[in-house]
Amino acid sequence: MPKVFLSPSTQEWNEYVSGGNEELYMNLLADRLEPYLRSCGIAFVRNDPSRNVQGAIADSNAGSYDVHLALHSNAAPENLSGRLRGVDIYFAPASSFSEKLANIIANNMKAIYPLPDKVQAVPTTFLGEVLRTKAVAVLAEIGYHDNYADEAWLKSSLEAIAKNLARSLCDYFGIPFIQPSAVRWGTVVTDGSGLNIRSYPSLSGKIIGSVPAGSTVMISGETDGWYVVGYNGITGYSSSDYIII
Numbered sequence: 001m002p003k004v005f006l007s008p009s010t011q012e013w014n015e016y017v018s019g020g021n022e023e024l025y026m027n028l029l030a031d032r033l034e035p036y037l038r039s040c041g042i043a044f045v046r047n048d049p050s051r052n053v054q055g056a057i058a059d060s061n062a063g064s065y066d067v068h069l070a071l072h073s074n075a076a077p078e079n080l081s082g083r084l085r086g087v088d089i090y091f092a093p094a095s096s097f098s099e100k101l102a103n104i105i106a107n108n109m110k111a112i113y114p115l116p117d118k119v120q121a122v123p124t125t126f127l128g129e130v131l132r133t134k135a136v137a138v139l140a141e142i143g144y145h146d147n148y149a150d151e152a153w154l155k156s157s158l159e160a161i162a163k164n165l166a167r168s169l170c171d172y173f174g175i176p177f178i179q180p181s182a183v184r185w186g187t188v189v190t191d192g193s194g195l196n197i198r199s200y201p202s203l204s205g206k207i208i209g210s211v212p213a214g215s216t217v218m219i220s221g222e223t224d225g226w227y228v229v230g231y232n233g234i235t236g237y238s239s240s241d242y243i244i245i
Contacts, residue, residue: 001041001042001043001175001199001208001234001235001236002041002042002043002066002067002169002173002175003042003043003044003045003063003064003065003066003067004037004042004043004044004045004065004066004067004068004069004169005044005045005047005056005059005060005063005065005067005068005069005133005135006030006033006034006037006044006045006046006047006069006071007046007047007056007060007068007069007070007071007129008023008026008027008029008030008046008047008049008070008071008072009022009023009026009027009070009071009072009073010023010047010049010050010051010052010053010056011023011072012024014073014075014145015145016073016145016146016151016155017082017145017146017147017148017151018148018151018152018155020155022072022073022145023049025073025145025154025155025158026071026072026073027049028158029071029142029158029161029162030046030071032158032159032161032162033162033165033166035180036162036163036165036166036180037166037169038180038183038220038221039178039179039180039181039220039221039228040166040169040170040175040176040177040178040221040228041175041178041220041221041228041235041236041237042166042169042170042173042175043235045063045065047059047060053128053129054128056070056129057128057129057132057133060133060134060135061132061133061134065134065135066135066136066173067101067135067136067137067138067169067172068129068133068135068136068137068138069137069138069140069165069169070129070130070137070138070139070140071140071142072139072140072141072142073141073142073143073144073145073150073154074086074088074141074142074143074144074145075144075145075146076144076146076147081146082144082146082147082148083147084144084147085115085118085143085144085147085149085150086115086118086119086120086143086144086150087106087109087113087118087119087120087140087141087142087143088120088121088122088140088141089102089103089105089106089109089119089120089121089122089138089139089140089141090102090121090122090123090124090127090130090138090139090140090141091103091121091122091123091124091130091137091138092123092124092130092131092137093123093124093125095136097136098130098136098137098138099121099123100172101136101138101168101172102121102122102138103121104168104171104172105121105138105140105165105168106119106120106121108164108167108168108171109142109161109164109168111164112157112160112161112164113143113153114149114153124139127139140165142154142161174200175200176201176223176224178221178222178223178228179221180221181220181221181222183218183219183220184218184219184245185216185217185218185219185245186216186217186219186227186229186243186244186245187214187215187216187217187243187244188211188212188213188214188215188216188217188238188242188243189213189214189242189243189244190213190242191213192213193213194210194211194212194213195210195211195213195238195239195242195243196209196210196238196239197209197210197211197229197231197234197235197236197237197238198236198237198238199236199237200237201223201224201225201226201237202226205236205237208234208236209231209232209234209236211229211231211238215231217229217230217231217238217243218230218231219243219245220235222240223237225239225240225241226238226239226240227239227240227243229243
């Protein structure tokens with residue numbers, strides 16, 4: 001199953017026009033994103049807020065991730081302070097996968113941002129978190145925090161933005177988007193054989209693991225007769241017909 005390095009801004013010095021700062025609100029956004037990732041079967045690791053961007057790149061590259069998602073808000077140059085609006089999703093121009101992910105996020109974000117024509121995917125030649133990570137990477141600049149209207153939208157829309165980002169990741173990975181639910185625990189009940197864990201909620205999904213009969217699994221989501229389960233470090237889909245809660 002997919003694994004994401006989630007990298008909210010550590011720039012506490014970037015103050016918002018009405019209070020708070022970039023680090024605070026991007027971490028609040030990441031907090032709201034986590035339940036969606038969990039319910040959709042997307043494993044994740046958060047960056048260390050005490051480390052700078054170089055540390056985030058190093059930590060991401062030290063692991064094995066499918067996507068590196070950096071979360072930021074923007075600020076205009078001094079001569080345009082407070083006058084710019086929009087959402088920019090930066091991608092690595094040499095990576096078709098990075099560009100694909102950026103376009104998916106941008107297209108989905110148009111549905112919730114008040115000025116959809118100001119949402120765009122943008123190539124970058126200087127952002128290290130996009131260009132120097134092993135994983136497919138994008139950096140999302142979600143609104144301008146020095147603009148009153150953008151800041152108000154961002155602060156009031158954290159849940160909607162988190163849901164939108166999770167849906168975009170699901171679209172990119174080709175897996176169903178699943179609404180969050182309370183984590184539950186279930187017991188595998190079969191004829192004695194192991195219960196397959198699959199990479200997709202279908203009998204055609206690749207088998208990525210097996211759970212012995214009588215074992216307990218963590219259930220973080222449900223879709224069309226399949227549970228999103230976690231067992232022995234493996235996350236995937238198992239038929240709900242063979243799990244009793």
